[in-house]
Amino acid sequence: MEPGDGSEEPALPLALARFQLSEEYGSLLPEPLTELPAPYGPWMEIAHNLPQLITSHQLRSRVHQMPQLSTRHLRGREELHLAHLVLSFITMGYIWQEGEEGTVKVLPRNLAVPFWEVSQALGLPPILSHADFVLANWRRKNPNGPLEINNLDTIISLPGGESLRGFILVTLLVEKAAVPGFKVGITVPHSVLLAQKAPMVGTIPCTLALVDYVDPAVFYAVIRIFLSGWKDNPAMPDGLIYEGVSDEPMEYSGGSAAQSTILHAFDELLGIRHSKESAAFLHRMRDYMPPPHRAFVEEIRRAPSLKQHVLSSRDTRLHKAFNQCVSALADFRSYHITVVTKYITIAATKAKAGQAEPGGKSGSSMGKPPSALEAKGTGGSHIFSFLKSIRDTTREGMINA
Ligand code: HEM
Numbered sequence: 001m002e003p004g005d006g007s008e009e010p011a012l013p014l015a016l017a018r019f020q021l022s023e024e025y026g027s028l029l030p031e032p033l034t035e036l037p038a039p040y041g042p043w044m045e046i047a048h049n050l051p052q053l054i055t056s057h058q059l060r061s062r063v064h065q066m067p068q069l070s071t072r073h074l075r076g077r078e079e080l081h082l083a084h085l086v087l088s089f090i091t092m093g094y095i096w097q098e099g100e101e102g103t104v105k106v107l108p109r110n111l112a113v114p115f116w117e118v119s120q121a122l123g124l125p126p127i128l129s130h131a132d133f134v135l136a137n138w139r140r141k142n143p144n145g146p147l148e149i150n151n152l153d154t155i156i157s158l159p160g161g162e163s164l165r166g167f168i169l170v171t172l173l174v175e176k177a178a179v180p181g182f183k184v185g186i187t188v189p190h191s192v193l194l195a196q197k198a199p200m201v202g203t204i205p206c207t208l209a210l211v212d213y214v215d216p217a218v219f220y221a222v223i224r225i226f227l228s229g230w231k232d233n234p235a236m237p238d239g240l241i242y243e244g245v246s247d248e249p250m251e252y253s254g255g256s257a258a259q260s261t262i263l264h265a266f267d268e269l270l271g272i273r274h275s276k277e278s279a280a281f282l283h284r285m286r287d288y289m290p291p292p293h294r295a296f297v298e299e300i301r302r303a304p305s306l307k308q309h310v311l312s313s314r315d316t317r318l319h320k321a322f323n324q325c326v327s328a329l330a331d332f333r334s335y336h337i338t339v340v341t342k343y344i345t346i347a348a349t350k351a352k353a354g355q356a357e358p359g360g361k362s363g364s365s366m367g368k369p370p371s372a373l374e375a376k377g378t379g380g381s382h383i384f385s386f387l388k389s390i391r392d393t394t395r396e397g398m399i400n401a
Pocket of ligand 1 (some may be wrong): 110170171173174207210214219255256257258259260263264333336339340343344376377378379381382383386387389
């Protein structure tokens with residue numbers, strides 16, 4: 001986003017590439033690797049069997065037998081991202097294998113040390129983040145086929161079967177649907193009219209697909225705990241010691257789409273200003289993004305204000321286009337609140353009712369749902385006050401006629 005004379009747009013692919021974003025894939029890692037070099041066989045073998053190892057309660061003992069591998073054979077960003085994906089999934093399985101009442105205080109050194117080193121190399125936290133769960137965790141079934149849900153699969157999985165797969169891949173499609181919006185971000189203010197094309201509305205049908213692919217009961221009782229972190233989580237109040245890295249426990253938030261670049265970029269582009277508390281949480285989530293993506297959001301923030309440009313133009317078409325974008329962003333957030341109500345609040349009520357029933361199904365077949373996160377997101381926010389506050393401050397970002 002170089003300042004220019006206003007007449008020419010920067011060459012898009014180049015501008016986005018500076019931030020490790022692409023015109024085709026946005027913030028998704030383009031065509032991620034699916035296998036690591038041979039010396040990392042012990043990691044891959046565990047990672048490919050995670051759902052079974054976790055549900056049979058064998059993962060911790062398998063990790064204890066794992067050799068401590070050096071990270072020096074890992075070459076390039078792609079191998080590092082796959083290593084981070086693999087180690088983050090193994091870590092979440094290791095921590096939450098026995099549910100929220102059977103957590104551990106220490107991550108063993110044969111897992112902690114390489115995970116720490118790979119995290120340092122990528123500038124990512126040593127915990128599963130959106131960058132692992134979604135951005136680096138996809139492959140095409142048919143390599144020449146389209147980027148559509150039927151032709152997609154995850155690389156590494158956790159318990160939750162088809163619902164987990166659906167949750168990851170629908171979120172991935174939302175990332176993909178946001179790509180045209182990134183292009184707007186990078187060309188503003190040269191082509192403000194492009195803002196009309198900002199695809200906020202396009203992300204809503206993608207999110208609707210959750211209904212077809214993710215069972216709320218499985219999401220709530222099985223999947224959610226594996227995304228939970230060790231910061232602001234009553235189930236792990238002391239954080240986690242990464243053995244061989246530090247003797248002091250460390251705290252990290254769990255994986256959340258609040259770590260996705262999309263809405264941070266749109267907020268900055270449209271000049272949305274959230275309340276102090278909500279903004280503090282969202283800004284902390286930026287630390288969980290790959291550093292180039294964080295830099296992209298910061299670049300948009302530092303660019304000349306789009307809102308100011310629209311205001312001073314006194315052009316009613318621009319005012320309208322700008323307000324359509326803000327309104328679509330607020331609609332996305334409203335819709336997201338209904339999704340969260342369905343997948344957390346209603347699912348929690350049903351899970352409790354199911355457990356209370358004699359021989360209740362949800363309790364026995366799905367394990368005990370986590371209670372520490374009933375009112376909190378996996379990122380650690382107080383769910384509804386946070387989500388409603390940011391939806392309302394988004395609406396306040398409209399330009400008054
Ligand atoms: C089962 C479905 C979903 C549930 C239960 C859910 C839950 C949540 C929760 C609890 C938060 C608050 C932050 C935290 O503490 O983690 C959050 C934030 C967020 N979620 Fe979701 N989410 C779901 C699906 C999605 C999808 C598909 C997207 C699309 C990318 C998405 C995008 C976001 C964003 C961008 C935020 C940050 C708040 C914002 O900027 O509006 N979520 N989500």
